[in-house]
Amino acid sequence: MKKIQELEKIARQLEPDMETRHHISRDTNTYINNFVDSLPVSPGYTTGNINRLKSMKVGEEGKPFEQLLDILGNEVDAVGINSASGRHMGYIPGGGLWTSAVADMLAAAVNRYAGIAYSSPGAVEIGNQMIRWLASVVGYPEAAHGNLTSGGSVANLIAIKAVRDHYGINASNVERSVIYFTEQVHHCIHKALHMTGLYEAVLRSVPVDENYRMDVKILRKQIEEDRHMGLNPLLVVATAGTTDTGAIDPLDKIADICEKYQMWFHIDAAYGGFFVLAEGAENRFKGMERSDSVVMDPHKTLFIPYGSGVVLVRDRNTLLASNSHKAAYMKDAYGLDEIDPADCGPELSRHFRGLRMWLPLHLHGLAPFKAALEEKLMLCRYFYEKARDSGFETGKAPDLSVAVFRIPDDPDNSRNKKFIRALHEDGRVFLSSTTIREKLWIRCAVVSFRTHLQEIDLALEMIKENRDKVLSEGGRSSVRIAGEN
Incomplete structure (x- = not known):
């Protein structure tokens, strides 16, 4: 008992008292406010060293919060690309809404397990509410569903895996299957193909036209040739907003081709998808609603902080069949009507991601x-x-x-x-x-x-x-x- 009491005294340091929490919260809030207020005059890119950070070691005793905040301010947030800045116009900048940061703090503090509805019906409802709204933005039917992910890479991986599982692609038939994309496709698609074993399929890089968009005439011709050779045209990956130039492939024409040849039509709209909300831009995305799956990144053009992606699949049953599994120790959690996020992707433990989108959208409006x-x-x-x-x-x-x-x-x-x-x-x-x-x-x-x-x-x-x-x-x-x- 004496040993337990000694350990408890030390362990309770992990639960700061109200005065300490107030002190840390005050300094943190001051730091964030100073950072946000300085953004209009801060450079978009800064060189510098991180020598103090590199020399730090985790020890038995803690360090003052002020010291840690100083390291963060001078050697993390002041060196490299200023991702939160309006002066960041390289790559595809991420967001950084302050109201999303507030949501993240709330989510982390209450620490709801958002993987299954049995654990937190409200947290799962918030995530699923966002998925239903996103599906409506794309133009998908009510039968669609998806998953809030860490970004476009995992979102595309989930979609590619769903294609593989839906068509039963395995070692016996993968080498006859054909996947089509352009040179402008994001490299996370190649990573997803490797992770799912589909890199062993026939991979066709379809040329782009003078506007860097997929040439659908060549796509159609290539599919016909592949069918004539006894191959199985499986998947077309289109891009709605390429990283290099922001080009949008001719989605509606690609949808026609995929319907004709009974192929899966996937759209990587990680960067460009949310522009469908902008007045006058809707026609540029005509055909997106006809796809079988689409990926969008709220941490890009919905301005949410990094770590926010979404995959949407037109037929929720296809998504669930690719990801849903049962476990004996989870029997108490089964039988609810709500779709569990854990059944829609590879993650079981997951951050309560839905709140960082739900709070700003409801607070600010569209x-x-x-x-x-x-x-x-x-x-x-x-x-x-x-x-x-x-x-x-x-x-x-x-x-x-x-x-x-x-x-x-x-x-x-x-x-x-x-x-x-x-x-x-x-x-x-x-x-x-x-x-x-x-x-x-x-x-x-x-x-x-x-x-x-x-x-x-x-x-x-x-x-x-x-x-x-x-x-x-x-x-x-x-x-x-x-x-x-």
């Missing part, structure tokens, strides 16, 4: 989300036109909110390599680069809900300054810059 999405589309078009008018070579007009540009007359990409290095060294706004058909392009992804006109104008100013710097260092370009004599 209107500001729709306005922010429409604003991003318009800002990207504004950026594209300004960059073009400033003498840059530009890609196709943006389908969504990604624009690509480069210094022209650069056949070996040497100037643009210097250009992107200069932009990263500047860091006021973070942009990224990609290679398309051997050309190095700079990407501007207008996705953050904190990106507004002043951030776009700052990006344009930074881009022009560094372009001029690169050209002056490398000799005067023969290209006339707009506005020059």
Whole structure:
């Protein structure tokens, strides 16, 4: 008994008293408020060292909260890409809604087990309510269901696995099965194919047209040829908002092809899907409602913090058949009408993810989300036109909110390599680069809900300054810059 009492005294340190909680909460709230308030003037990218962080060791005794907060402020949140900033326009920026952070704190504090309805009917209802709403956004029937995941990678994995299980693809027939996608498909699709064993299928990379969209004429021809060879065309993976350029594949035409040949139609709309909510953008997604499965990332264009993806499957029975399992020790939990998240994906233990979406949507309503999405589309078009008018070579007009540009007359990409290095060294706004058909392009992804006109104008100013710097260092370009004599 004495030993138990001694251990209890030490273990109770894990439950801070009210005064300590108040102190930590006050300092945390001050830290967050200072961070959010400083975002409009903070750089999008910062270099620096993390030496103190690297030297830290977990010991028997704890450290002061102030010291830990100082490490976080100076060597975590102040170094690298400022993901929460409106000046982050590289890759596909994540969200970071403050109201979602509040939801996460509430979810973590009450620590509801959100995997089965028996454990927490309310937590599961919140998640399933979000899934039903998301299915309605896509245009799916009531028979659809899905899973809230950690992101697009796991969401795509669940969908790919559902395809495999639904068609009974195994070692005896996988080498005859054919999967179609383009060079613009996200690399998480390749990872999902490897994880499910479908990398042993015949993988067809369908060429894209001049707008970087899947060429459906070539797709149809390839399917016919594969059928003629005795192969089994299985799956078409389309993209609604490619990472490189934001292109949307011709979804409706692909749906026609999949229906004709009785193939599974999957759409990776992790980045672009929520733009269907923006006024005037609905027609760009025509055909999405005809797909068999779709992936969307609320941590991208619904502005929720990282760790938020969703997979939706038109036929819930297909999803459940691929994931549902029974266990003897869980017999008390069976028999409820609600669909358990644990039966819709690989996770059993899981974060109460639904709350981080449910709270902001109900608190703010849909209107500001729709306005922010429409604003991003318009800002990207504004950026594209300004960059073009400033003498840059530009890609196709943006389908969504990604624009690509480069210094022209650069056949070996040497100037643009210097250009992107200069932009990263500047860091006021973070942009990224990609290679398309051997050309190095700079990407501007207008996705953050904190990106507004002043951030776009700052990006344009930074881009022009560094372009001029690169050209002056490398000799005067023969290209006339707009506005020059």
